[in-house]
Each structure stands twice: as C-alpha cells, then as structure tokens.
Amino acid sequence: MTAALDTRAVQRAALGQHDLKVRHMKFDLSDDIPEYWYDNDPFKTLLLSAMSGGFPEGERFFIDSVRHFRDRLTDPALKEAVRAFIGQEGHHSREHGLLNDFLVRRGLPIDVIDRNVGAFMRFMKKRFSPERQLAHTVAVEHFTAILAEGFLLPGSELEKMDPRMAKLWAWHAVEEAEHKAVAFDVYKQTVDDEWLRLSEMAMVTVLFLGFTAVDLVRLLQTRGLASSPRLWLKAVNEMWGVPGHFRKLIPSYLAFYRRDFHPDQIDASAALARVKARYLGDQA
Numbered sequence: 001m002t003a004a005l006d007t008r009a010v011q012r013a014a015l016g017q018h019d020l021k022v023r024h025m026k027f028d029l030s031d032d033i034p035e036y037w038y039d040n041d042p043f044k045t046l047l048l049s050a051m052s053g054g055f056p057e058g059e060r061f062f063i064d065s066v067r068h069f070r071d072r073l074t075d076p077a078l079k080e081a082v083r084a085f086i087g088q089e090g091h092h093s094r095e096h097g098l099l100n101d102f103l104v105r106r107g108l109p110i111d112v113i114d115r116n117v118g119a120f121m122r123f124m125k126k127r128f129s130p131e132r133q134l135a136h137t138v139a140v141e142h143f144t145a146i147l148a149e150g151f152l153l154p155g156s157e158l159e160k161m162d163p164r165m166a167k168l169w170a171w172h173a174v175e176e177a178e179h180k181a182v183a184f185d186v187y188k189q190t191v192d193d194e195w196l197r198l199s200e201m202a203m204v205t206v207l208f209l210g211f212t213a214v215d216l217v218r219l220l221q222t223r224g225l226a227s228s229p230r231l232w233l234k235a236v237n238e239m240w241g242v243p244g245h246f247r248k249l250i251p252s253y254l255a256f257y258r259r260d261f262h263p264d265q266i267d268a269s270a271a272l273a274r275v276k277a278r279y280l281g282d283q284a
C-alpha cells in the first residue's frame with residue numbers, strides 16, 4: 001500500500017467529515033461452500049477464520065469504548081459518524097457471529113476463540129480506564145484498516161475466494177476502510193494523550209499477533225496441518241517474503257507512531273471504490 005498523503009482526505013478529517021454507509025446485508029452461507037474457501041488454501045482460510053472468531057466480542061467492545069465518549073463530542077458531523085460507526089460494527093458483530101456458527105458446524109473450534117476473546121474484553125473493561133479502552137479500539141482499528149486497505153481491497157485477494165465468502169469479506173473490509181478515522185477522531189477530540197495512544201498500540205501489536213498465531217495453530221491442529229513444514233514454508237513466504245502481503249503493510253503500520261498521524265493520510269480510495277462497485281453494488 002502506498003501511504004500517499006491525500007490532502008482532500010486530511011481536509012475532510014479536519015472538518016470532522018466522514019463518509020460512512022450502514023449496509024444491511026444478508027449472506028449466503030450454503031453447505032456447498034468449499035472447505036478451503038480462500039484460494040483453496042488451508043492457511044489463508046483458517047487465518048481469516050481465526051480472525052472472525054474474535055470479531056463478535058471485539059466489535060462490541062469497540063462500540064462500547066466509543067459510545068462512552070459520545071456525549072463529550074461537540075462536532076455534529078463526528079456525532080453522526082459515531083452513530084454510523086456503531087451501526088456498522090453492530091452489523092459486523094452479528095454477521096460474523098453467523099459466519100462463526102457456520103464454521104463451528106464444520107468442526108472448527110471458533111467458539112473457543114469467541115469465549116477467550118470475550119473473557120479478555122471483560123478483563124479490559126474491568127481493569128482499564130475508559131481512556132485506555134478507547135486507545136485500544138483506536139489501535140485495533142488501525143490494524144483492521146491496514147488489513148482492509150493494504151491486503152483485501154487492492155489486488156486480487158477477494159477474487160481468490162468463493163464468491164459468497166468474498167462478498168462478506170469485501171463488505172467488512174469496505175466498512176472498516178470507511179470508518180477507519182472515527183474512533184481516532186473521537187480519541188483526538190476527547191482523550192488526546194500521545195503516550196497512551198502509542199503505548200496501547202505497542203501492546204495491541206503483541207496481543208493481536210500473539211492471539212492470531214495461537215488461534216491459527218489451534219485451527220490448523222483440528223485439520224492435522226499444524227506441523228506441516230510445506231504449509232508453513234509456503235505461508236511464511238507468501239506473507240512475509242518478497243513482496244509479501246504482510247510485509248507490505250509495515251510502512252502503514254509504522255505511520256501510526258508519527259505524532260502528526262491521521263488515518264486519512266493513507267489513501268486507498270481507488271481500491272475502495274472498485275470493491276464497492278464490484279461486490280456491494282455501490283456507486284463510487
């Protein structure tokens with residue numbers, strides 16, 4: 001992803017303007033969806049499945065952490081964006097709950113991931129200040145935004161999925177890109193503590209990568225693939241080799257640590273418009 005500075009986007013952010021649409025979707029999760037519905041690849045399919053396992057509880061946490069600060073906002077446009085953010089994340093939580101039920105019926109222990117994430121979210125709500133909870137959401141939203149804008153939306157990854165799954169992941173990636181600055185702008189207008197923002201990102205990086213790796217191995221074990229050298233070599237090369245899907249995300253990830261960072265500085269509008277038109281029937 002090119003971390004191009006988009007001046008129109010920065011102006012829009014300065015004005016507190018966000019372009020979000022809450023879509024009511026219905027997805028076809030039929031039994032004839034292939035077992036490895038992403039590129040016929042167990043690693044990629046189970047990686048997205050592991051991430052989906054954390055979404056229902058995670059997205060409810062994001063909603064609560066942003067909602068806590070809603071009454072302190074004075075900008076009507078940002079208040080409206082928060083309303084749409086809550087709408088989008090609420091739908092994501094519900095639809096990924098249905099996807100997770102589908103995956104559990106296929107023998108994947110997604111329910112274990114869901115329970116673990118739920119327990120961790122309850123721990124954070126009890127032990128972390130509302131300010132740190134919001135910083136946590138801002139950091140995870142940066143992860144979801146760079147995965148959407150740098151991995152799923154550009155290129156042809158969605159084309160490699162079963163079309164029914166592609167529609168679901170396209171929808172989620174589009175809306176993550178649309179609302180990527182909402183929690184950030186709420187944080188800037190209420191908490192605005194740089195140490196908290198950066199220290200929480202450091203913690204989220206360890207947690208996000210750690211949890212995802214453990215959950216992925218758990219899913220690979222159920223398919224007897226966790227110790228397959230061929231699978232790991234191919235996966236590590238594809239994700240971290242040259243050019244490497246995840247390796248390409250590093251500059252966007254590091255941009256978060258800049259003092260003048262704003263999510264809208266990363267411009268993925270062309271890929272966003274293309275995927276909206278192709279999978280969601282939206283006009284650019």
Ligand SMILES: [Fe+2]
Binds near residue numbers: 059088
């Ligand atoms: Fe989401």
Ligand SMILES: [Fe+2]
Binds near residue numbers: 089141144
């Ligand atoms: Fe989000």
